[in-house]
Amino acid sequence: MTTLIKLEIMRVLRNRRYLFFTVIYPVALYALMLTAYGKTSDLSGVSVKAYFMVSMATLGTVGAALTGNAQRISLERKSGWTRQLRLTALPSWGYVVAKIAAVAAATLPAILAVFLFGFLEGVKLSAVEWIALGLTLWVGGFVFAALGVAIGYAAGPDSVQPIVMICYMGMVLLGGTWFPLSGSFGDFAKWTPVAIYNQLGRIAQAGASVDMKQLVAAAAYLAVFVGLAAWLYQRDRKEA
Amino acid sequence: MSTSVEQITGADRTGPGSGEVAAFRNVSKTFGTVKAVNDISLVLHPGETVAFLGPNGAGKSTSIDMLLGLREPTSGSVTLFGGTPRQAIVDGRVGVMLQSGGLMPDVKVRELVSFACGIHPRGRSVDDVLKSAGITDIADRKVDKLSGGQEQRVRFALAVAGDSDLIVLDEPTTGMDVTARQAFWSVMRAQADEGRTVLFATHYLEEADSIADRVLVVHKGRLIADGTAAEIKARAGLRKIAFDLHPDDGTPDLALLNNLPELSGLDISGHTVRIRSNDSDATVAAIYRAGFYPRGLEVTSVGLEQAFIAITGEQDAADESASLDKETAR
Numbered sequence: 001m002t003t004l005i006k007l008e009i010m011r012v013l014r015n016r017r018y019l020f021f022t023v024i025y026p027v028a029l030y031a032l033m034l035t036a037y038g039k040t041s042d043l044s045g046v047s048v049k050a051y052f053m054v055s056m057a058t059l060g061t062v063g064a065a066l067t068g069n070a071q072r073i074s075l076e077r078k079s080g081w082t083r084q085l086r087l088t089a090l091p092s093w094g095y096v097v098a099k100i101a102a103v104a105a106a107t108l109p110a111i112l113a114v115f116l117f118g119f120l121e122g123v124k125l126s127a128v129e130w131i132a133l134g135l136t137l138w139v140g141g142f143v144f145a146a147l148g149v150a151i152g153y154a155a156g157p158d159s160v161q162p163i164v165m166i167c168y169m170g171m172v173l174l175g176g177t178w179f180p181l182s183g184s185f186g187d188f189a190k191w192t193p194v195a196i197y198n199q200l201g202r203i204a205q206a207g208a209s210v211d212m213k214q215l216v217a218a219a220a221y222l223a224v225f226v227g228l229a230a231w232l233y234q235r236d237r238k239e240a
Numbered sequence: 241m242s243t244s245v246e247q248i249t250g251a252d253r254t255g256p257g258s259g260e261v262a263a264f265r266n267v268s269k270t271f272g273t274v275k276a277v278n279d280i281s282l283v284l285h286p287g288e289t290v291a292f293l294g295p296n297g298a299g300k301s302t303s304i305d306m307l308l309g310l311r312e313p314t315s316g317s318v319t320l321f322g323g324t325p326r327q328a329i330v331d332g333r334v335g336v337m338l339q340s341g342g343l344m345p346d347v348k349v350r351e352l353v354s355f356a357c358g359i360h361p362r363g364r365s366v367d368d369v370l371k372s373a374g375i376t377d378i379a380d381r382k383v384d385k386l387s388g389g390q391e392q393r394v395r396f397a398l399a400v401a402g403d404s405d406l407i408v409l410d411e412p413t414t415g416m417d418v419t420a421r422q423a424f425w426s427v428m429r430a431q432a433d434e435g436r437t438v439l440f441a442t443h444y445l446e447e448a449d450s451i452a453d454r455v456l457v458v459h460k461g462r463l464i465a466d467g468t469a470a471e472i473k474a475r476a477g478l479r480k481i482a483f484d485l486h487p488d489d490g491t492p493d494l495a496l497l498n499n500l501p502e503l504s505g506l507d508i509s510g511h512t513v514r515i516r517s518n519d520s521d522a523t524v525a526a527i528y529r530a531g532f533y534p535r536g537l538e539v540t541s542v543g544l545e546q547a548f549i550a551i552t553g554e555q556d557a558a559d560e561s562a563s564l565d566k567e568t569a570r
Binding site: 001014082088090 | 310329331332334336340342343344351354356398
């Protein structure tokens with residue numbers, strides 16, 4: 001079991017695409033955003049630098065969770081590797097656990113890279129706030145890791161890429177990652193998964209007290225995605 | 241199931257060892273309206289090397305999937321070492337090489353093999369496994385950079401990563417060239433010589449003929465033959481008889497050849513006579529009685545391939561007449 005987790009983590013970290021999408025891409029965008037919003041001092045009441053530090057960190061984790069797992073699970077189901085694993089003494093859930101562990105390991109560097117850039121740009125947080133924010137973002141990543149597993153079991157290798165891209169782009173846009181959404185559309189959008197994720201990050205960042213509604217929403221998304229992933233996984237096993 | 245083992249073993253073979261490695265008891269599997277496996281019962285005994293023969297779509301892969309617990313039978317029961325297939329796998333008693341077993345990409349061969357050895361409850365040493373699969377020289381290559389034959393050997397390494405009692409191979413030599421195939425089977429024989437039970441599906445009949453000590457033939461979801469390669473050839477009954485007739489020996493009426501008993505084929509070209517017979521002893525005796533003086537007489541058995549065609553053909557004919565009977569009954 002631990003060997004499989006180690007192998008999966010190693011695979012992710014060796015992968016150049018991972019490095020690009022989850023580490024370099026958010027940091028580069030962060031730099032770009034700061035230039036673009038250069039003259040604006042604050043967005044939704046926080047400084048531009050702090051706003052986009054959370055946005056770009058969530059962008060990295062959502063990217064890592066979706067692109068990595070969904071595609072690999074889909075391909076490995078097709079190739080027969082998951083069948084081969086079922087013929088080992090590995091517990092039946094071992095494969096999924098290793099995949100999620102690999103994502104959890106992959107999102108940490110993504111968060112830390114954005115943090116480092118934010119820190120160098122002058123984002124000032126207390127040690128407790130840095131840790132609280134880092135943990136919130138890291139734990140929140142599991143919601144999207146579960147979604148990645150669900151997509152991997154739902155889609156074949158041919159369709160998985162567009163599905164991932166649509167989910168990723170759609171959620172990120174509605175999540176206010178690029179710019180805050182306002183008006184009645186904003187009222188709807190703020191309940192989408194990435195929006196909740198971003199809000200929780202900002203709450204942790206500001207050291208404000210947690211809003212129960214958002215926490216419940218995050219838990220609900222986690223439950224739905226985990227349930228979906230579990231159901232699709234069972235369906236896949238029956239089809240052998 | 242209440243049926244006893246003795247009733248089911250049919251041919252009553254106990255093989256090199258007694259006991260039960262795997263058992264199918266009246267197993268059927270349907271997909272929608274298609275009966276992929278139709279009431280198969282069989283028992284595998286310790287130490288046997290068993291070939292599982294059948295044309296594509298005969299139900300081989302479905303049977304193997306059920307044997308390994310990847311699919312549930314629609315009816316009947318499958319046991320491995322007296323328990324469920326999953327339990328046997330968890331106990332490390334089964335090593336498997338799937339026909340389309342994908343490999344984990346982005347890792348090195350050695351990393352993958354050490355994972356397989358590590359996860360196996362009775363794992364062997366990584367170096368031993370690499371050596372017996374003949375992949376020591378490619379141990380540091382990435383899995384996704386291998387040729388087809390190399391990939392096949394890595395798959396084999398995964399099947400022998402532990403000290404399993406049963407090794408199941410689904411079409412293991414597909415895509416291998418002749419040399420690779422021979423090398424593969426010599427390694428496989430060594431595994432069998434250590435007392436392991438080996439079950440392999442193949443459509444290379446010569447592999448079944450030369451390697452297996454028991455051959456199972458499935459056709460259209462049914463087990464239509466179970467015995468040694470020799471028994472199956474004998475069951476097909478055909479033997480080839482060939483001889484020359486020399487003009488110096490007199491010229492008996494060639495038409496007499498047509499009246500030979502048990503004849504199923506006759507071909508005369510020049511002085512050479514070629515006969516297919518269902519009972520070569522009777523036919524040969526009749527040749528002499530008819531006054532022929534055959535020179536260079538040879539009696540040979542047909543290959544497993546012809547036997548295979550003969551018995552699957554019989555089955556088809558039986559099916560056809562059965563369905564005709566049904567038609568007329570209406």
